[in-house]
Amino acid sequence: MFFLEVVFWATLGLILGSFANVLILRYGMQTLGGRSACPACTRQLRWFELIPVISYLALRGKCMTCHVRISLQYPLVELLMALFTLAIGLSPAPLAVKGIGVLIALLLIAIAVYDLYTTYMPDAWVLGFIGAAIITSIFTLGWGVFSVWFILAGPLVALPLYALWFFSDGRWMGFGDVKFALGIGWLLGIPLGYVALCFAFVIGAIVGVCILLPLQRLKALFSSGITRYAAVGEGFTMKSEVPFGPFLIIGVCICWISLLYSIPLIAILADFLSLNFSS
């Protein structure tokens, strides 16, 4: 029985992962329908080239006719979605929460990848996330969703990001991140929503300082003459160089999975921090 559940949720995740790839690729286009084609040679793909992960491995990551490399994005998104769906499906949450939860996972992965490419979060997907977050809370909180604290959770979690956006004229933070944070508040509540923000800032800072900042410096050193100083002077800004969405979404995933499994994340973090500071 457990084995069947694993197969069911993993397969569902793989299928939704390949749907997420289609969403990301075709966002802003007229239609989601029609057969998928190779972006390099535009040949329509046959059914056996569209099996999540397996097709990528069987084709060794290349198109059958033009041999152009297929982006690693496709199998990675499918695998991530499968793991995420599996984590939601095997959790002790009610079935309704799992159903909407899978939709939330789909939106989170699509938003994260799209933001990574474009530093832009599609409004329709962010709105879908906010709506789905509120609906799952109706199932977990019942009448509790009408409490003042729940209603305020969205705006209160969005407030720090709004302040960063407002005082930097949108240079440190995009407005898409502010809107997205409303959904974080309504999905996780307070204080867990703030914990997700902390994770996002800490992970974002580590990745920014260890990977992206050295890359910028290196690029500046390699460009010559006046352009070199111009490149150094421009420096490193969060908005132009690093999309914040993927970090927010990593934070949300950690906190939300801990919520679904009733893991006392805040107590664990408090223990960890007090141990570090007192010893």
Ligand SMILES: [Zn+2]
């Ligand atoms: Zn091709």
